[in-house]
Amino acid sequence: MHDDRRLIEGRLRRTLQRIEAAVWSAPVPVELGRWDAPGEPVPLEEGLAADYADAEVGDRWGPPWGTTWWRVRATVPAAHAGRPVDLRLDLGFDPLRTGFHVEGLVYRADGTPVKGLNPRNQWVRVADDAQGGEEVELFVESASNPLLLGGGGFDFTPSPLGEKETAGSEPMYSVVRAELAVFEQEVWELQQDLEVLGQLAAELPESDPRQWQLLRAIDRAFDALDTSDIAGSAPAAREQLAGVLADPARASAHRISAVGHAHIDSAWLWPVRETVRKVARTSSNVLALMDEHPELVYAMSSAQQFAWLRDHRPEVWAGVVERVREGRFVPVGGMWVESDTNMPGGEALARQLNHGKRFFLDEFGIETREVWLPDSFGYTAALPQLIALSASQWFLTQKISWNTTNRFPHHSFRWEGLDGTRIFTHFPPADTYGSEVSGAEVAHAARNFSDKGDATRSLLPFGWGDGGGGPTREMLARASRLRDLDGSARVEVERPDAFFEQAEAEYPDAPIWVGELYLEMHRGTYTSQAKTKQGNRRSEHLLREAELWASTATVRTGAPYPSEELDRIWKVVLLQQFHDILPGSSIGWVHREAVANYEAVAAELEAIIDRAQAALAGEGDVEVVFNAAPHERAGVAGGAAGPSAASGGAPVEVTTDGDGWVLSNGLVRAVVDARGLLTSVVDTATGREALAPGSAGNLLQLHPDTPVDFDAWDVDAYYRRTWTDLTDVSSVSGVDGGVRVVRSFGESTVTQLLTLTPGEARVDVDTEVDWREREKILKAGFDLDVTTERSTAEVQFGHVHRPTHTNTSWDAAKFEICAHRWVHVGEPGYGAAVVNDSTYGHDVTRRDREGGGSTTQVRLSLLRAPQSPDPVADLGVHRLRYAVVPGAGIADAIREGYRVNLPLRTVSGSGAAVEPxxxxxxxxxxxxxxxxxxxxxxxxxxxxxxxxxxxxxxxxxxxxxxxxxxxxxxxxxxxxxxxxxxxxxxxxxxxxxxxxxxxxxxx
Missing domain, CATH: 2.60.40.2220 (Immunoglobulin-like)
Incomplete structure (x- = not known):
């Protein structure tokens, strides 16, 4: 029987190749014209009215990031009468790279969109029942996006193609096909029958008689198929398969809710401007497919992407609105973009939900109920409460299936967040957000589902994604055949909310997972592209200040509130929290634009703050100090200002004995040695030394950083085994209030200013790095004389505890962690914090203590230098601030974290206090x-x-x-x-x- 199976499977493979070649017949060439748009994409009207030059099959076209418009003219031959006729257009597509290179959007001459073109969708229907003689005129706006994926899968090689300025101008693609052809419906149906049955048979165990029923039926179909007349014999071959296709699924079969989907990254291996076009192409494809397939339900997340359609592609938007009202084009997610959830601040996540849900309510009257983040890189423990507070009730992702150390134990469960809020959560067990509805994926979903016996349902998002494309008619054909088929899970195309309602109802006692959903991968995203991260942190705090002072000015003085400006600025910041922008995993073009956007945002917000503070301060030349940070005497107020709001306290003394410097302000005494390292940090209230015996604080360490798979995304654990302590100095000198240290290493230079501030119980480190290293990671460490089994890190609206030990594989996997403004370590009665103004990546480890016991080392991940997808990532000058706070409790860490991110502002005014x-x-x-x-x-x-x-x-x-x-x-x-x-x-x-x-x- 093994021999029989091998022969049948081999025969299936070869026959499917012949059948695929016979799906279209009687091709005739078309008249092809082209116009290469200069520079950036042009409006639709300009493309349609352009002066087209003659073109033909074989022509080279498409410089990197270019746009070429094609005009197709043809007459349907009389011989095609009575048959369905398609335009087939292959612009140089690679079917293995759908969404990652060439794409197009087809228009009629009047500007009506028809559908998208991509490697898995190279046809356009021109007549369902041709009469012969029909005149065809279509236009295609095509994008020659460069292919930045090398080899198979996600293989990234450093490339200059990610920046338009370095990508060159040579054409990359050739026209392969441009013709009208008859679509052989029965041949295509036979192809779908054989693919579904063959894939199903391959997934069944040999012990299952159903496998052999399928293989024998396939073998009989081959006997009935005349390979010299596939179109003529296809019906006879299909008759041999009809019986096994009609056998109903078993009563115990797993139930799959299939949802059309196209996870479109709002930026990644393409700039934001290209995503706008990708969304239009995919949406057009979906609308065209819905016309032919009333069963199709399509889910699209990200209010931003809907807004792009509304604002830039109104001709596509109109069709989307109509299908949304029918309930078939389904807005999901409730967020402005599919955001990263590790690094955005708490208020930013609240605004992601506010702006996303508000858009869907305003435009469609729809209250989305699920948060839809299939591809973000881990999920904060703050999210369940925010989901509930946004009037949503479900959460979906599949990314935790990427864990490299531990398998997550559930696919349907209740996720409990920081405050105890629980949200019904589902991970599709197919482990993909872009299924082809293949037999392998459907079988894997059923086998892999962790909650068998208690639950029977899972969700399957299907459609080409990442770069878009969406569902295809082939996927729908497979879903139709698998709806009720013996040996397979039952596949039903339906809305996501229908799945969640049924799944939650059947699993009332779903297990509970408490705390963050830590992704055991992509830990480098806490550090890559430091300027992008710094822009995000700064923007969030400027927005806090702008809203606070503008609100105060409006209430107190009647000044106009800049609501439209703030709304627009928030949306810019929210877009750049997308999970390939803020994490630093996009091409250089994306991050260059992000930094420019952050600079523009900062200028606007500073102007809003200045206007509001001027209105509040009044006339005069008395210094008025505005403080938007937590106020130690009143919890955290809404912000206070006045002539006495500045920090007081003893002045800073800096003395030297020739071997080092001593800094003191009455609250902290710090010693900096001749190497420019902290050798002592004592909080004078207790007299306790914060640094471990024999250690140094603010020790810069350089590690090699060569992850196995994904440069910008990952840091792998083995990097920790090799490092260089950067202790050599170019100069160390005393300055006003502190010590200036200059070091050189490799091709880089770092200048640090270690200071104390009057009235502040912390040691500040202001660091400027001219960073020229590649494939290195720069850390700054403090070995603190604290013994603890856990660290505490700020996250949105609270903090989480993580182990400092590696007792279990779950503990060991958290060797790089994300924190916001502070990390705290403590033991009963004493603790210390490390705060920062723009760093997210950290590691916290236990170390042997000189004299016995253990200490705790806290390190900040300051900079990386990954090679792809941006080969010059992070090279340049960076300025970062961080501080060590000795003797700190959690409340102190919170206070100092705010202070380092919200410095005082001084303006001239009347001198009267501005109450919060x-x-x-x-x-x-x-x-x-x-x-x-x-x-x-x-x-x-x-x-x-x-x-x-x-x-x-x-x-x-x-x-x-x-x-x-x-x-x-x-x-x-x-x-x-x-x-x-x-x-x-x-x-x-x-x-x-x-x-x-x-x-x-x-x-």
Missing amino acids: LVSVSSGSAVVEAVKLADDGSGDVVVRLYESLGARGSATVLAGFEFGTIDTVDLLERPLETAGVQVVEGGVTLALRPFQVVTLRFTR
Whole structure:
């Protein structure tokens, strides 16, 4: 029987090749014209009206990132009468690279979009039932995007093609085919029958009689097929397969909800401007497919991508709106983009949900219910609460299947976040967001599903993705055949919400996973493209300031609130939190534009802040200091300003004994040796030394950084075994308030200023690096004299604990972690924190202590130098700030983290104090945002959270006249919240650990 199986499978492979060649017949050439658009893409009207030159098959075309318009003219031959006729156009497509190079969008002469062209979709229907003599005129806007994937799979080789300036201008592609041909429907149907049955048979065990039923039926079909007349004999061959195709699925068969999908990266191996076109091509393809297949349901995430269609491709948008209203083109996700969730701040994630859900409500009247992030690189423990606060109830991803160390134990479960909120979550067990609905994928989904016996359903997103393309008629054909087929899971094309409703209902006791969903891969994304990350951090804090001071100025002085400006700026920042932009895993073009966007955003926000502070400060020449950071005497206020708001405290003393420098400000005493390293950091309140015996703080270390698979994405654990301590110095000198250290290594130079600030209990390190290394990672370490089994890292609206040991494989896998403004390590009665202004990657490890015991080393990952997809990533000058805070508790870490990111601002004014709009009585309640309501009512919206992970209460008092106070969701709609009591001047809240509460004060 083994021999029989080998022969049948070999016969299947060869016969399918012959059948594929016979799907179209009677080809005739078409008249082809071309126009190469100069520079960037042009509007539709310009492309249609261009002066087309003659072209023909074999012509070379397409410089990197170019646009060529094609005009196709033809007359349907009389011989094609009574048959379906297609235009077949192959512009140099590689079927293995769908979405990654050549693509096109077909238009009629009047500008109506027809469909997209891509390597798996090279045809356009011109007549369902040709009469003969029909005149055909079509136009194709084609993109000659360079192929940046080498070899098979995701193989990246450093390439100059990721920047238009270095990509060159030589044509990369050739026209392979341009013809009209008859579509042989029965031949195509036979192809689908054989592919489905062959793939199913290959997945069944030999012990299953069903496998041999399928193989024998396939063998009989071959006997009935005349390979010299495939079109004529295809019906007879299909008759031999009809019986096995009609056998119903087993009662116990796994149930798969298949959803049309095209995960389109908002930028990655192409710039944002190209994504706008990708979305239009894919959406056009979907709309055309829906015309022929009423069963198709298509899910598209990212409000930003819908907005691009509305604003740039209204001819496509109109069709999308119609299908959305029918319920077949389904907005999902509820976020502005498929965001990274590790690095965006808490308020930014809240705004991702606010802007995303608001767009779908405003445009379609649809309340999306799922958060849809199939490809982001790990998921913060803050997300479940934010999902619930956005009036969503489900979460989907599949990325955790990429874990390289541990297999995640569930596919359907309840995910519990920081505050105890639980969200029903699903990981598609097919382990893909771009299924072809192949037999292998469907069988893998059923076998792989971890929750058998308790649950019976999974979701399967199908369609070409990453670079777009979406579902195809072949995928729908497979889904149709697998709907109820013996030996297979049952496949039903349906909406995502239909799946979630059924899956949640059948699994009420789904298991619980507590805490972050840490991806055991792509840890380098916490560090790659430092300027992009710095732009994000700075933008988030400038937005905080702009909203705070603009709101205060509006309420106190009547100054206009810049709502439209802030809305637009937020959307720029949210777009750049997409999971291949902020993580640093896009081509150089993307990051160059991101940095420019951040610079423009910063200029606009600084202007908004300046106007608001000028209005608040009034006339005069007295210095008024504005503080938007947490206020140690009033929890975190909505911001206070006045002549006494600046930090006080003893002046900084810098002394030297010839071998080093001693810095002291009455709160901290720090010693810098002749190597420019910290050898002592003592908080004078306790007299305890923060640094471990015999160690050095602010030790820069350089590691080789050559990950196995993905340069910009990964750091692999073996990098830690090899390093160079950067202890040689070019110069060390005392300066006002501190010590200046200059080092050179390799081709790079680093200049550091170690300082104390009056009234501040921390040692600041201001670092400027002229970074010229390649495939290296630069770390800055502090070996702290603390023994602890866990570190604490700030995440959105709270913090998480992670092990410092490697007891289990789960612990060991977290060798690089993400933190926001601070990392804290402590033991009973004492701790220390390391805070930063733009760094996300860290590692925290246990070390042997001189004299016995163990210490804890905290290191910041300052810079990397990956080679792909951007071969010059991070090269250049960077300025980074971080600090060590001795004797710190968690509350101190929170305070100092805000301070290093929100420096004081001084303006000239009357000298009168500007009281905060809101003040908070509890030290553990932190105000994260103060703004005016989105609806333009002038209501004041305040978002705060419990920051210490402790149950408690907080009283929020308003410094202005108000009417009512409501707790609201992230879209600022009324929300029932327990433990709220209105008091004179404000409200008292009973807060659970890490609870986020949004208050709306009517005016």
